[in-house]
Amino acid sequence: MTRSLFDLARKMTPEKVSREFRDFSEAHAYTAARRLMDETFADFPDVDHSFVREFQTAGFSARVFELALFAALREQGKELDRTSPAPDFLTTGDTPVAIEATTTNPPQGEKDDDEDITAAVRRLIPDDMEEAQAEFTMQIGKALRRKLEHRDAQGHAYWEKPHVKGTPFVIAVQSFHSPSALIHTTSTLSTYLYGIRDIPSRDAHGSLVLNSQVVTEHRHKHKTIPSGLFAQPEAEHLAAVIFTNSATVSKFARMGTERGYGPKDVAIARAGLEFDPDPNASVPVPFGYVIGEYGPQDHETFSEGFHVLHNPWTRTPLSDGALEGFTQHRLQPDGRLLTTVRRPDYFLSRTWIFQGEDGGNPVQIARLQVQQYLSGPRGVR
Template structure:
């Protein structure tokens, strides 16, 4: 029988646990978070019996990503094989896929304790957008290449392991290298993977026109890395990259609250920017809602927020339907990226947990109204 994720691992003292774990373990406002995480973990096969300790210490963010990805795949009815510790997930059936999850992390020598990821709620937008995007690309590139270069004790890459031979290999990644890392979406990542970026212009009728521009390298300060990872020889075994910026504690908090797992004196609000369906729109639109102010048919899913970017040059590509529950991105012959959206596409958001007895819910609704009123002109 699985223990709770919030029971301390054997011989681990609370003061040695990560700050993020301690905050969630002890916070009244995270009651729903804890309950949903434990509920998902009941069915999570912890093959090497390291998940709880890593969840409670330096691997907290990576383990939250794994837990959310597991829940999303199970939600889609995928047949999961967890009999081997690596790759993290192997989907069996008619459209098999092997998935290894990874994260970007604070720079070497900087402990997670020193990086207040929670401050992203208060300071979601980086101070220098251009520099932050460059750092994001470098960090994502490093995380992906680290996994592509990895070999086990027998000298096998992930895709060479006997139980996943001839199975499409996919890397899932999320960024936690600094407090504003979750601000970034698929845009700069797709540019890095495909070596192409969309440049928006307007025609004489003021309609939006997107033109493809080839990108050969990415620069950060005095360093450069080549663009177009998918087209490079070392990525020929990489069928796709799964990206998300929402497989976080906040997702578990919102979904747990929707299910009624939270106390009555706590309300949760979510605000941010989302996809604009107007074909001539160059900017996202603001959104905001109080969690639970809608029916069960509108409840959030674990699959929301996950994106699959396919490698058109992969030696073993993904079969149709392999990851059909996620938003899908495919490079077209004209250099444009075709995106198939299957869920509400929230680019970036912040989740506010509000405690205040009977006043919590009205307070949450006012916060949302104030946010929408303050961003009414952003179209």
């Protein structure tokens, strides 16, 4: 019997599902995303049989992230050990990795469940970026430490479990603690993990110069946490952190549309900021395109948007090639971060979905939206 994420779980009633799940499962515009999700879930190792229930209730965004991570691992040819529910993924073969997935989430009682699925998009840019970055760091730190401190009924940490011992342990994380949480990139996260911030400047010839500044702590409101998690004793068994800000329903919608799963009266456009290969560039460059108006060789992959930040002080590091489909970040002896880019490398993006109404052509509308974005002042994008 074919499993579907959209058949209500056992003893689940329509009144119990989250607004987020209900809006997504009923939206005509997300037809392609739902089909691709079901295709992916058909092979998903739901060992503890809780995935569908959590997907349909309070864990919707977290389960979408987990499903995209699974698809990315499978895309890279990874085989999974499905004998245990924890950690979430254990790859086998020559370069095994144990991966536990987690997310930052809004405080209980503060989620605006009466808002529709596009609320986060409408409020993408926070009013106070500095305060938002401080909150992001605090929330990410809490999520990572929670996993490092976790012990099972036998008192075992994730890396101490019999089926995991000797395997590099990695935490994968995505932020959902506020409607604008997805705007944050690896730059803010790397400062927290390594305790070092890059300060850009220009030399006498106008060339870009990056100097490292040591960061000792992070503050948000009345709370303070130490910086440099990777160098802390509690992180000695943490081989790396996987981070993304793009494993969302929009990714499934774009990729499903590329595969021809979407209805004819729906068009999708994507725009944002991407890595500038110019060695003197200190800011990303804008990009924009209409989904499907390019060849199959340029189709999006699940692995795009995932970043691996390696811990140089870990006891059990990742083997070379373990997660080679993801963008890699490694701290160098001089304190600078070396990034190996898997093209394309988008810092952040926004997805617009257009549905044809009153005779309008959704593709033309999508093209116009991209043109307006690319021609607008950089500060307004």
